[in-house]
Amino acid sequence: DTGVSQNPRHKITKRGQNVTFRCDPISEHNRLYWYRQTLGQGPEFLTYFQNEAQLEKSRLLSDRFSAERPKGSFSTLEIQRTEQGDSAMYLCASSLRLAGLFYNEQFFGPGTRLTVL
Amino acid sequence: AQSVTQLGSHVSVSEGALVLLRCNYSSSVPPYLFWYVQYPNQGLQLLLKYTSAATLVKGINGFEAEFKKSETSFHLTKPSAHMSDAAEYFCAVSDETRANNLFFGTGTRLTVIP
Numbered sequence: 001d002t003g004v005s006q007n008p009r010h011k012i013t014k015r016g017q018n019v020t021f022r023c024d025p026i027s028e029h030n031r032l033y034w035y036r037q038t039l040g041q042g043p044e045f046l047t048y049f050q051n052e053a054q055l056e057k058s059r060l061l062s063d064r065f066s067a068e069r070p071k072g073s074f075s076t077l078e079i080q081r082t083e084q085g086d087s088a089m090y091l092c093a094s095s096l097r098l099a100g101l102f103y104n105e106q107f108f109g110p111g112t113r114l115t116v117l
Numbered sequence: 118a119q120s121v122t123q124l125g126s127h128v129s130v131s132e133g134a135l136v137l138l139r140c141n142y143s144s145s146v147p148p149y150l151f152w153y154v155q156y157p158n159q160g161l162q163l164l165l166k167y168t169s170a171a172t173l174v175k176g177i178n179g180f181e182a183e184f185k186k187s188e189t190s191f192h193l194t195k196p197s198a199h200m201s202d203a204a205e206y207f208c209a210v211s212d213e214t215r216a217n218n219l220f221f222g223t224g225t226r227l228t229v230i231p
Contacts, residue, residue, distance in 0.1 A: 042207050042221030091160060108160035
């Protein structure tokens with residue numbers, strides 16, 4: 001399967017613990033996005049990378065959140081000192097940005113569902 | 118700022134009936150518009166997109182949407198609902214100045230009644 005993959009699919013943790021999620025994009029895609037989706041809401045943009053550079057972060061991304069894409073391939077999203085309000089589905093998407101092409105379609109992974117007790 | 122509003126958080130239709138899911142957008146620049154479908158515990162799948170070409174866009178699974186600038190709308194339709202269409206549908210807006218970041222509506226849950 002050459003789609004976007006995310007691990008783990010489900011994570012249950014206690015408040016105050018740290019968690020890390022991984023996203024593996026489609027192999028040739030140079031852009032990678034993270035979104036958060038809470039119950040009954042649409043996904044909300046968190047951050048995106050072009051290759052290994054993190055180019056934009058939403059104000060939703062508090063200082064407890066950090067994302068990396070060290071080699072421009074897979075990405076990790078870490079949440080430190082988790083809070084119950086962090087419970088959500090975390091979605092990753094990737095796309096291929098080509099020079100001169102104004103739009104690049106995003107392909108989504110299945111998401112990681114986080115439950116903070 | 119960009120945003121979309123989806124009217125109706127829940128829509129129920131009978132199998133074989135017309136599906137109409139409403140989306141209105143707000144954008145200060147020419148928008149790109151999308152409809153995504155999400156099945157339970159799954160990620161998002163792109164149904165169709167408008168990127169300033171033809172205003173009537175055809176997508177997968179028999180869905181289509183029409184971009185109406187005068188009404189700032191991008192409603193999703195399907196002539197005949199199938200049981201497998203039951204899912205959550207999200208409208209989203211983007212543009213090239215924002216690195217194509219997607220801004221989603223709150224979603225519409227479609228129920229198909231046999």
